[in-house]
Amino acid sequence: MTVRHQPMIDEWYPVALASQLPPGGRATQLMGTPVLVVADDPIRVVTDDGRDLPVTLRYGHVWTSLGQPAKQLFDIPEADQPGRRLIEVGVVRVRCSPLRAVENFLDIAHFPFVHTDILGAEPHTEVGKYDVEIREKEDEVWATKVQFYQPQAAKSATGGITTDYMYRVPAPTSSVLYKTCPARPGEWDVITLFVQPLQEDLCDVWPWMALFDDETATTDLIHFQQMIFLQDRSILENQIPRLLPLDPGREIPTRADLTSVAYRRWLKRHQFTYGAQLVAQ
Amino acid sequence: MILYDYILSPDAYKVRLLAALVGVKLELRAVDVHPGREHQSEPLRALNPAGSIPILIDGDLILTESAAMLVYLARRAAAEWLGGDDAVDAARVQQWLAFSRRLTEHLGGARATEMLLEPGDLPAMQRASTIDLRELEAALSERRILGQSHLAADRPTIADIACFPYVALAPDGGVSLDPYPSIRLWMRAIRMLPGFIEMPGIHRLHDLKPEPVSPAMPETV
């Protein structure tokens, strides 16, 4: 791997669900490098040449890095909040850039067309103004005051509501979504997308949730999230080019895409370019 | 009727789809197939030793093959979905129900391997899928020359429902549907049926709905 990708090499990535690790371990890859997640106690991650990689167990997943992470894995304080149910959704492989998978997760304008009658529906297609910033202290992308009309916002929702969202990008291939919690007004449900970059145009996606919901069966919660992500998958596999273009002329954003604009700018600033297309082809 | 269901299972979707089309209400029991592998747990093995999903239960009857479930639903609620009664028509429906097993094995296998990381020989399953899709395309092309839009009768039958899901989801397994114009039109005819429901990977036919006339007013709480 080239030095060009060093900034992303030094980041943390999910490589397995700790609870689902088979006795023989999980043979996978990270940024083109084969790695084995070993079901020892404690869990280890090793490369083909026997190198032990750093390991963090958090949010149900095994996290590792090919390099030397300067920081600990990002914190999601809600994960430790009493009363939340932590839901492991499993893995789905997608033939797309890991960065495209995250960008799609940050997007709401596609809800009426891709998640029809669930997360959105015509004629409620308008995306209102919202706030986007790169928080310098945390070095994270944040979008706040996002609102959208949803026919069925969550498994526990009956009927349509205007849902509030906040989006947060704490790492190049991870995103945390905070949304209106139907069961507990005033709190936010937490839904994350953890993306394992296998190659520049191939990724394993590990959604995970921390919800206030005492009613819905766990399986129903898993299936709701799998349904949503599988609706996105056929989009992600048919975007051209597969890599995320960071050249501003290549794709045309509007005001609804400000989160994506900030995400791309933040990626560029940090040279998080594994899975990105730098020059238009 | 109780259906042990998985939202991502095309075989379970066949049963939900026909039930929706003929107006049968199913009681759905979600099974945590992925990642939980609940379908291979003892309580479900007790119902279905093969450990597969879906399972349909109606009173004392337990069915574990989706083709049999389609026959049962149609017989109970809408016999016209069984196709014609004569020898040729009945055999033709059975031919496609059996053919749908090949689709499960090849297209379904490719999809499970490519998307959910199940073990399998992906290139071999993709090659076998191409042979299946060419056979289906040839059959549908012949039907079109005869002025027909569906596989086994002059109307949709359980033969169409049995074959539709794995075909429509072929791209999930890295198999393109671009080379098959007759399959494209056949899928469209099925998706246009009144009462049609989707599953993840099969998008809504937005063209059936008119463009919203006036700009939507911003929603506020």
Added chain:
Amino acid sequence: MPVEMLRDWIPVALSADLPAATVLPAHTPSGILALWRSASGKLTALADRCPHRGMRLSYGFVRGEALSCIYHGWSYGQTGQCLRIPAHPELAPPGAIKAASYAVEERNGVIWIAFEPPEAPPPSLEGFQPVRSITVNMDAGAITPNGTVRTQLAGVDVLLIVAGIGDRETIAHVMVDAAASATDRIAVSNAVEGWRRTCEQLGLKELAS
């Protein structure tokens, strides 16, 4: 691609395979186009890529006289100009948001496209009717040097209109006499499967040698 080829008509699909208010991916030697027919019957060939997020427009949907992208519903007219952005219903899309459009003609049941407008119309296939289109996993040049094959299938005279659409990928539009019966057309439709298998087996042998 050489300039003279840019001006050539490429047979991409049969008229019957593209009813009103539908779209299909039209494969050409230079990539895929979103080929669509409006509700009133007008044909358009656009670059198969929404300028917004790169989604293939051939996955989209046709309403009235516009093609919409499945991803965010951005819709495009016959010139490729963006007409509507649902996320901003009151915004008139800027002229710069445009998908490239290409020449398209329909003649004797075959749809042809060209990347630069050719001087002459596409070839007349007077006296023929289309049966079906098939894709062959083989280079077009190994099937025929001139884009057509005349042969007999199931005892019926057949004209194949052939175009390479990629590496070892060729589309063949099967034509028979305009007076051919349904029985003959079905016989040809089935026999062309055997023709394809023969072509592909020959191609495999060449690859092996």
